[in-house]
Amino acid sequence: MGLADKVLQGDVRAAARLMRDIEDGTPVAVEALxxxxxxTGRAHVVGITGAPGVGKSTLVDTIISIxxxxxxxxxxxxxxxxxxxxxxxxxxxxVRMQKHGTDQGVFxxxxxxxxxxxxxxxxxxxxxxxxxxxxxxxxxxxxxGVGQAEIDITKVADTSVLVLTPGxxxxxxxxxxxxxxxxxxxxxxxxxxxxxxGVKGELQAMLDMKNYLPGDWKPAIVLTEAINNQGAxxxxxxxxxxxxxxxxxxxxxxxxxxxxxLELIEAIETTITNCVxxxxxxxxxxxxxxxxxxxxxxxNSAALEIINRxxxxxxxxxx
Amino acid sequence: MGLADKVLQGDVRAAARLMRDIEDGTPVAVEALxxxxxxTGRAHVVGITGAPGVGKSTLVDTIISIxxxxxxxxxxxxxxxxxxxxxxxxxxxxVRMQKHGTDQGVFxxxxxxxxxxxxxxxxxxxxxxxxxxxxxxxxxxxxxGVGQAEIDITKVADTSVLVLTPGxxxxxxxxxxxxxxxxxxxxxxxxxxxxxxGVKGELQAMLDMKNYLPGDWKPAIVLTEAINNQGAxxxxxxxxxxxxxxxxxxxxxxxxxxxxxLELIEAIETTITNCVxxxxxxxxxxxxxxxxxxxxxxxNSAALEIINRxxxxxxxxxx
Numbered sequence: 098m099g100l101a102d103k104v105l106q107g108d109v110r111a112a113a114r115l116m117r118d119i120e121d122g123t124p125v126a127v128e129a130l131x132x133x134x135x136x137t138g139r140a141h142v143v144g145i146t147g148a149p150g151v152g153k154s155t156l157v158d159t160i161i162s163i164x165x166x167x168x169x170x171x172x173x174x175x176x177x178x179x180x181x182x183x184x185x186x187x188x189x190x191x192v193r194m195q196k197h198g199t200d201q202g203v204f205x206x207x208x209x210x211x212x213x214x215x216x217x218x219x220x221x222x223x224x225x226x227x228x229x230x231x232x233x234x235x236x237x238x239x240x241x242g243v244g245q246a247e248i249d250i251t252k253v254a255d256t257s258v259l260v261l262t263p264g265x266x267x268x269x270x271x272x273x274x275x276x277x278x279x280x281x282x283x284x285x286x287x288x289x290x291x292x293x294x295g296v297k298g299e300l301q302a303m304l305d306m307k308n309y310l311p312g313d314w315k316p317a318i319v320l321t322e323a324i325n326n327q328g329a330x331x332x333x334x335x336x337x338x339x340x341x342x343x344x345x346x347x348x349x350x351x352x353x354x355x356x357x358x359l360e361l362i363e364a365i366e367t368t369i370t371n372c373v374x375x376x377x378x379x380x381x382x383x384x385x386x387x388x389x390x391x392x393x394x395x396x397n398s399a400a401l402e403i404i405n406r407x408x409x410x411x412x413x414x415x416x
Numbered sequence: 417m418g419l420a421d422k423v424l425q426g427d428v429r430a431a432a433r434l435m436r437d438i439e440d441g442t443p444v445a446v447e448a449l450x451x452x453x454x455x456t457g458r459a460h461v462v463g464i465t466g467a468p469g470v471g472k473s474t475l476v477d478t479i480i481s482i483x484x485x486x487x488x489x490x491x492x493x494x495x496x497x498x499x500x501x502x503x504x505x506x507x508x509x510x511v512r513m514q515k516h517g518t519d520q521g522v523f524x525x526x527x528x529x530x531x532x533x534x535x536x537x538x539x540x541x542x543x544x545x546x547x548x549x550x551x552x553x554x555x556x557x558x559x560x561g562v563g564q565a566e567i568d569i570t571k572v573a574d575t576s577v578l579v580l581t582p583g584x585x586x587x588x589x590x591x592x593x594x595x596x597x598x599x600x601x602x603x604x605x606x607x608x609x610x611x612x613x614g615v616k617g618e619l620q621a622m623l624d625m626k627n628y629l630p631g632d633w634k635p636a637i638v639l640t641e642a643i644n645n646q647g648a649x650x651x652x653x654x655x656x657x658x659x660x661x662x663x664x665x666x667x668x669x670x671x672x673x674x675x676x677x678l679e680l681i682e683a684i685e686t687t688i689t690n691c692v693x694x695x696x697x698x699x700x701x702x703x704x705x706x707x708x709x710x711x712x713x714x715x716n717s718a719a720l721e722i723i724n725r726x727x728x729x730x731x732x733x734x735x
Binding site: 127130131132134135136137138350353354357358360361362363364365366367368369370382385386387389390392393394395396397398399400401403404407 | 446449450451453454455456457669672673676677679680681682683684685686687688689701704705706708709711712713714715716717718719720722723726
């Protein structure tokens with residue numbers, strides 16, 4: 098039985114192994130993901146973003162418990178910006194697993210971020226696909242970040258939640274233009290601290306300046322005290338209300354079409370890059386690099402030659 | 417006569433038009449660049465990097481004058497990190513053109529940077545190729561940046577110059593690991609200010625910690641006062657000495673092979689991306705996106721189909 102079939106049958110170890118393979122970028126992972134893809138698209142993906150220290154993890158833990166009480170299964174992808182060498186990602190995993198580790202309805206995976214742009218890695222999207230194929234009802238994607246992260250998360254999330262704290266009034270003032278549009282639900286966590294109502298007022302004022310058309314989703318603002326279990330029920334209600342809104346308005350379909358297009362373009366780039374690195378094409382690439390150094394060809398002509406050779410090889414493999 | 421031929425015949429207006437086309441990414445630019453490529457590889461490309469305010473522009477102006485006195489022709493690509501909308505790039509151009517604008521042996525072009533990663537844009541490399549094809553002996557690429565820029569510049573420059581000031585002792589302490597390896601010549605500008613010798617000492621100590629093999633280039637440290645015309649002659653001497661070193665050691669060939677490989681991979685990616693955006697493939701892409709949304713195919717299978725279709729089209733065009 099293949100890895101994908103095992104995952105579809107609920108084999109947790111197989112899922113964990115596939116997720117490791119995804120992070121390592123092995124060919125096995127590519128094949129398994131292709132096989133799992135037809136079984137995805139059912140989970141509702143919720144992005145939870147915020148600066149370090151706003152209390153995202155505690156909030157996520159509380160959300161897990163509430164969703165479980167409602168008999169929904171939950172996947173969590175926690176993106177840890179620490180280096181893979183510090184062990185931060187693994188430590189985070191362990192702490193959480195103590196709480197939900199024995200619950201078969203919860204699957205938690207931490208990923209260390211890579212790459213320069215701070216954007217979501219391909220591994221994140223693939224890991225979400227695996228949890229989706231495992232029939233998790235809700236997949237929570239937790240990312241640390243300020244600024245770009247709130248916008249990037251929309252590449253994978255159906256519902257985007259931004260977590261703020263009362264001390265962040267200034268941050269709202271200088272909020273990047275695209276963020277108000279990207280966030281579906283604002284959370285002001287640690288709402289027992291001074292200034293929570295002030296931050297809410299400022300946020301509300303900014304949202305009120307926008308012209309919403311009838312039928313538009315108007316972002317909700319929820320006050321929470323994750324550590325005291327306050328407000329999290331309301332947050333879950335808003336998440337589920339937004340899910341319902343997306344389904345009935347056709348917005349879900351639109352978001353997913355946009356994401357399918359992005360994934361397709363990434364898959365094309367990956368296919369080509371892998372082929373260029375492939376042993377069978379390597380000598381040919383080196384020959385063309387020599388020709389370039391000698392100015393016997395141009396990068397564009399050489400690119401066409403390689404694409405040509407690559408496709409012949411790919412088609413031969415397929416047939 | 418084609419745009420490329422005009423550039424090769426020294427038509428300055430044609431060169432300026434091509435550079436605009438390059439920034440706009442027009443198909444005309446792609447074709448002209450392919451035609452120019454066989455005529456490139458003769459210019460010596462010098463990257464000049466440094467934080468804002470270290471005096472790079474004044475230094476570059478002085479270098480231009482010294483090279484011109486030695487009867488060498490000069491191209492300058494100034495990369496301005498300001499938004500294309502602030503007009504920063506254009507303003508910088510104008511100020512410089514007042515000094516060298518009537519000199520036929522100097523060609524200056526400012527580019528506004530785009531993209532998130534702070535890396536060198538493809539437009540930078542292409543603009544350098546045009547100046548190279550215009551038979552400029554030396555092409556200076558001036559970039560603002562701290563940290564990554566010094567490393568990125570090696571993707572286009574034969575000789576990398578990093579400009580520091582006496583106030584930057586701390587910056588040297590926390591210098592990124594790859595920078596010492598990437599820089600060929602260190603300049604301490606504003607050397608009349610306190611602390612210049614201190615910075616030089618620190619830098620020398622860091623360089624001395626490295627194990628140089630016989631035949632390795634040991635980075636030079638030059639003290640300049642660009643505004644008083646001090647030290648710039650020595651800097652030009654070091655640049656020309658490094659050029660000679662690269663030629664005789666075979667290092668130039670090695671650097672250029674590495675760059676040819678990078679350009680080839682970029683050209684492959686661009687070719688594919690353009691094809692996906694192409695009108696003739698567009699409907700097909702949309703159909704596959706629909707199939708993805710309906711989970712009838714996977715991103716990888718769809719990618720193969722598009723690459724297949726694309727290559728057929730590219731080959732049809734060629735034949």
